[in-house]
Amino acid sequence: MKILNKVPKKFEKVLKNDNYKKNTKYSVTQLLKEPRAVVLESRYSDKVEYEIEDRLWSFFGTAFHNAMETEDFLKDNSSIIEERLKYSKVSGKFDHYDTETKTLYDFKFTSFWKLVYATEESMKDYQIQLSIYSWLLKQAGFEVENIANVLIFRDWKKTNADKVPKPYATVYHDVLTEIDGLSINKWIDNKIELFDKYMKVEDNQLPYCSEEFRWAEQDKFAVMKNKNKTATRVLETQEEAERYIKKIKDTKNKYWIQERKGNKFKRCEYCSIAQYCNQYKKGEK
Ligand code: SF4
Incomplete structure (x- = not known):
């Protein structure tokens, strides 16, 4: 037996390929980020050299979406899959909308611990993301009564069944009509204004990402x-x-x-543009 810690070149190319291109200045996912991350992404994401391990789970996400698109039973008039919607400078790409149940779904590949430790607060970003998609769909003339994340656990084993019985779960959320006390369109407008403002600012002058955003651990x-x-x-x-x-x-x-000492830069370890971020490089809070 011979083991190499690599895959054939052609596999590597497929695994590293990111074919998602937003057709507006910002994406819904970016609205949930802080200005430094969004601005640096817009400046440097084309320069980032990804390793397979950086792209692996997003590859499986894309493969899953592609599989859904080819399933005949989903291709009826009652479903819209992978639709992209736009508002102002923002576009959103949701996973699946079922017009019979008026339910909007978003799939997430995640750790089963996400469910074990799930609270309203820890699921807030998922809820906001789906509520924005729901608002976008409503603008396009569709009713949305339910929003849900289908979670697929990438690290689940049968021995974890006492904590989480299956390697998947569907989590329903209330549809938000307001975020941070603002109507959804006002909240989006404010985010766009904020990001646009910082697009003119030099890297080193960008406001630091907050502890909360960085998933900073307490000492x-x-x-x-x-x-x-x-x-x-x-x-x-x-x-x-x-x-x-x-x-x-x-x-x-x-x-x-x-x-x-807690790790103050937990999220930064997964941030695609960390190598271009002076806050992360200097380890500044
Ligand atoms: S590396 Fe960390 S501090 Fe820098 S932009 Fe990314 S999340 Fe923010």
Whole structure:
């Protein structure tokens, strides 16, 4: 047996190919991002050299959409698949709309942990994205009563069935009519105005991406006992850790606090233009 950590050249070309081209200045997905990411993407995405592993899951996403388009049972008058809709400088490409149930679907390949830890807040971006597609569809004359994400879990195994029973799930959301207190069209208009403004700004002058956007992890404070490798307790602040040690009243053992720095740039590790981002390169908060 001979194992090479590569694939034949022709496979590589197919796997790396990104055939999605938005036909407007911005995409709906970009509306959910912060100005720095959107502006740098517009400046550098053509220059980025992707590795197969960067594109693998989006390739499977595209392959899945293509399979849906070729399925005869979906090609009836009651469905619209892969339609692109436009408003102002924004276009959206949704996955599937069923006119019988008036349901708009978007597929996501993700980790099963996304469902295990699902909260209204953690699903907010998905809900906003679908609500914008829903608004765009309404402008085109279609009624949308339900919006849902079909999640396909790329890391699911049978041994995870106690947490998530199947390697797939459908998550329904309420359709939003407002985002951040604004009507959807006003919210989109504001985003376009903001992005347009920063398109004129030099890279180094762009506002930093926020902690929330970067999925920044908080620092933690581990209470350690003697030379033990595992923490007795991990707490959110230094003060909590100090209080915890006082409360134990154990004078026979030595307790000490180990500061554990959270990764402040978790999302940046997946950001396609990270190599062009001075905030990421300098590690600035
Ligand atoms: S690398 Fe990080 S900080 Fe830079 S644009 Fe991307 S998400 Fe924002």
